[in-house]
Amino acid sequence: MIDFGFTVSPSSRINLDEVDKKSFVALSKIEPDVVKCMACGSCSASCTVSQFQPTSVRKAILSLQNGQISQAMDFLKHCMLCGKCTMVCPRGINTRHLIISIQKIYGK
Amino acid sequence: MTNILSVTLQAVTPEGIIDRYPNSYNHFVLPFVIGISFILVYLLIGLVRVLYHLSGEDRIKLLKSLFNPKTALKNLKDIFCDCLLHTKIWKRKPLLGYMHSAIAFGWFMLIVLGHLEVYIFAPRHLEGISEGSLYYPIFYRFFIWINPAHETLRGTVFFFLMDFFLLYVLSGIALAMFKRVRSIALGMRHTTKPSLADRVALYSLWAIFPLRLLAEGFTADLSGGSFLTKPVNWLFKAFFGNELNFMPTWWAYSICLGLFFLAMPFSRYMHILTEPVLILFRNAGLKVRKPRKGFAEAEIYACSSCGLCIDACPMNTQKKNLKYSSVYFIRFLRRHNNKKINEIAEKCLMCGKCAALCPVGVNSPDIRRVQRETINNSVGYDYSYLKDYSDKAAAELSDKPRKSGKVLYFAGCMTHLTPMIIKSVEKVLKAADVEFEFMDKDSGICCGRPLMLAGKTEAARKTIEANKKIIEQSGCSILLLSCPICLKVFKEEYNLENIEILHYTQYIDRLAKEGKLILEKKEGSLVYHDPCELGRGCGIYDEPRNVLSGIGELKKAQKERDESICCGYSLGSLTLDEKDRSKIAESSVANLMANAPDKIITACPMCYKAIRSKADVPVLDFAEIISSSISGLKQNS
Numbered sequence: 001m002i003d004f005g006f007t008v009s010p011s012s013r014i015n016l017d018e019v020d021k022k023s024f025v026a027l028s029k030i031e032p033d034v035v036k037c038m039a040c041g042s043c044s045a046s047c048t049v050s051q052f053q054p055t056s057v058r059k060a061i062l063s064l065q066n067g068q069i070s071q072a073m074d075f076l077k078h079c080m081l082c083g084k085c086t087m088v089c090p091r092g093i094n095t096r097h098l099i100i101s102i103q104k105i106y107g108k
Numbered sequence: 109m110t111n112i113l114s115v116t117l118q119a120v121t122p123e124g125i126i127d128r129y130p131n132s133y134n135h136f137v138l139p140f141v142i143g144i145s146f147i148l149v150y151l152l153i154g155l156v157r158v159l160y161h162l163s164g165e166d167r168i169k170l171l172k173s174l175f176n177p178k179t180a181l182k183n184l185k186d187i188f189c190d191c192l193l194h195t196k197i198w199k200r201k202p203l204l205g206y207m208h209s210a211i212a213f214g215w216f217m218l219i220v221l222g223h224l225e226v227y228i229f230a231p232r233h234l235e236g237i238s239e240g241s242l243y244y245p246i247f248y249r250f251f252i253w254i255n256p257a258h259e260t261l262r263g264t265v266f267f268f269l270m271d272f273f274l275l276y277v278l279s280g281i282a283l284a285m286f287k288r289v290r291s292i293a294l295g296m297r298h299t300t301k302p303s304l305a306d307r308v309a310l311y312s313l314w315a316i317f318p319l320r321l322l323a324e325g326f327t328a329d330l331s332g333g334s335f336l337t338k339p340v341n342w343l344f345k346a347f348f349g350n351e352l353n354f355m356p357t358w359w360a361y362s363i364c365l366g367l368f369f370l371a372m373p374f375s376r377y378m379h380i381l382t383e384p385v386l387i388l389f390r391n392a393g394l395k396v397r398k399p400r401k402g403f404a405e406a407e408i409y410a411c412s413s414c415g416l417c418i419d420a421c422p423m424n425t426q427k428k429n430l431k432y433s434s435v436y437f438i439r440f441l442r443r444h445n446n447k448k449i450n451e452i453a454e455k456c457l458m459c460g461k462c463a464a465l466c467p468v469g470v471n472s473p474d475i476r477r478v479q480r481e482t483i484n485n486s487v488g489y490d491y492s493y494l495k496d497y498s499d500k501a502a503a504e505l506s507d508k509p510r511k512s513g514k515v516l517y518f519a520g521c522m523t524h525l526t527p528m529i530i531k532s533v534e535k536v537l538k539a540a541d542v543e544f545e546f547m548d549k550d551s552g553i554c555c556g557r558p559l560m561l562a563g564k565t566e567a568a569r570k571t572i573e574a575n576k577k578i579i580e581q582s583g584c585s586i587l588l589l590s591c592p593i594c595l596k597v598f599k600e601e602y603n604l605e606n607i608e609i610l611h612y613t614q615y616i617d618r619l620a621k622e623g624k625l626i627l628e629k630k631e632g633s634l635v636y637h638d639p640c641e642l643g644r645g646c647g648i649y650d651e652p653r654n655v656l657s658g659i660g661e662l663k664k665a666q667k668e669r670d671e672s673i674c675c676g677y678s679l680g681s682l683t684l685d686e687k688d689r690s691k692i693a694e695s696s697v698a699n700l701m702a703n704a705p706d707k708i709i710t711a712c713p714m715c716y717k718a719i720r721s722k723a724d725v726p727v728l729d730f731a732e733i734i735s736s737s738i739s740g741l742k743q744n745s
Contacts, residue, residue, distance in 0.1 A: 048524075097683050
């Protein structure tokens with residue numbers, strides 16, 4: 001291959017038609033709060049783990065909505081469920097239960 | 109009928125007491141014999157099952173505790189106080205205590221005295237099953253005839269005692285009937301809805317003692333009676349003029365007893381027999397390991413379904429949440445209704461109030477935690493980053509000079525959300541001239557308690573290991589905590605040797621007592637909120653109150669100490685939503701404001717945030733108010 005001095009990034013296009021929405025519906029049944037998120041990022045700002053690993057409930061929810069399941073799981077797998085995000089969430093989302101529910105539904 | 113007559117006719121006998129039935133058997137004892145045999149066999153099988161499901165280690169623990177004189181004495185005391193006298197209920201609700209002890213202790217005394225009577229007057233009938241030892245002492249008054257000419261004082265004393273305790277039981281039964289109609293009169297706002305088996309057992313229990321009175325009343329002229337049965341006897345004689353109702357009442361009495369025993373294993377009344385077993389297990393120090401087997405099974409069957417936990421539960425502010433009370437959780441566990449079990453297990457705030465108030469001492473939050481474990485323990489996680497962190501933090505701390513009496517302060521996640529608490533603790537420690545290391549100054553990792561509460565026990569062990577390493581490397585001798593949630597897990601799971609684990613309320617109390625911290629009394633009236641994990645969880649009630657009463661006038665909340673109401677934001681609940689939580693917070697604040705204090709003080713960063721959002725008066729953290737009350741500095745000698 002000829003070296004052009006640069007590379008092309010793989011496509012980051014998401015085809016939402018191909019995303020399986022069933023799991024998300026199941027999730028919003030178990031934890032209806034998931035649709036309340038307004039992506040303010042208070043959870044990420046207060047997160048105990050985020051100083052060690054990229055962890056964010058906000059990003060996880062966005063990734064789920066985009067169908068990027070494994071990325072969402074990566075944002076949560078380091079979580080210690082300390083509950084700080086629940087305390088700071090302006091929408092009163094039950095983040096701890098949301099995190100466990102996501103891990104249970106998508107982790108299979 | 110003919111039997112009775114034949115006996116009364118051959119009354120000319122030199123003995124004081126004779127068997128009216130030479131073979132001492134009558135068909136009417138059958139229902140009772142069937143019932144009692146069934147319950148004894150059921151109990152035996154159940155006991156073997158429970159023991160079988162205990163782990164080997166637990167069984168050895170149990171065996172050792174039975175032969176340890178100290179625990180054996182405690183066992184005896186607990187069984188007598190809790191199963192018979194019901195001192196726990198007496199203390200909180202005297203009328204309810206009277207009702208329960210009347211039925212339990214009264215019935216127990218009737219059985220004991222009945223056996224004693226037989227032992228003294230007709231010992232032959234205690235010798236074996238063939239002699240009727242199973243039923244004879246129960247129906248003693250039916251089988252004997254006592255010659256009035258030979259009636260001894262000893263016999264009369266027994267007649268009196270039997271009647272006395274029968275009256276005692278009857279008064280309890282009357283109260284119990286009244287309670288069904290108006291439970292609030294006995295101090296209970298809500299009671300449980302009885303199941304079918306409960307109803308069968310309940311109504312037969314109610315019938316047993318009035319029927320006993322009637323039955324013994326009919327025979328009082330033959331077999332002796334006292335102030336209760338004798339008048340009944342005269343009344344019947346005058347009313348009926350014959351002995352025709354003699355047998356039916358004894359049959360009814362026996363049938364009710366049999367029915368009660370047959371319904372018992374499927375009803376709430378199983379607690380009568382299982383509570384002593386639970387006491388033995390608890391005093392042996394056993395813990396719940398499986399949600400439905402072993403120790404948990406003993407707890408499930410020991411639940412008396414009394415419903416005191418319904419009133420206790422902080423979720424009872426909303427009627428729709430009454431169904432999440434411990435009593436229903438245990439009922440569903442008993443019925444193996446998995447869907448409901450999980451729903452209730454995940455809803456609970458784990459504040460522990462139901463366990464604290466439970467007259468039987470069933471620790472249902474523990475069962476819930478283990479139940480959560482069965483679902484959530486397998487949820488995946490990746491904590492590989494913990495090792496790097498703990499290595500680094502341990503190295504940093506171990507570089508610092510080691511001194512005896514070194515204090516290590518761990519703030520924890522929640523305290524980092526309220527930096528004011530950290531600043532206040534630092535200020536107080538500085539004022540008292542205490543040198544300390546700050547373990548998680550730049551925010552550390554979680555203590556593991558939230559993971560434990562969520563049922564991810566295995567994951568919690570990972571964070572516990574990481575923290576433990578740092579603490580042990582630091583060479584501290586006191587670990588100071590400002591979050592009760594951390595305190596509980598540090599005390600229970602960390603097994604830190606030679607390190608004293610203290611909450612800041614305890615430490616400040618100590619500093620004040622030692623004179624290292626002089627506090628000024630300049631505050632107005634204060635009320636102290638007992639955080640669940642600190643009070644019921646770790647038993648710390650007095651230390652914060654000691655200190656607070658030194659800086660202001662301490663007012664009482666409506667319910668406090670082990671009856672305090674959870675702030676609603678406990679990490680214990682997994683599924684409770686924001687709306688319900690804020691309702692609980694409101695009721696918690698209303699409870700604190702009962703005596704209109706100027707300020708509310710709490711000692712938990714979570715309670716602080718929750719109460720602050722609902723209260724109209726200033727809410728301060730314990731450390732915050734102490735730091736503003738320091739007057740002179742040290743007085744070190």
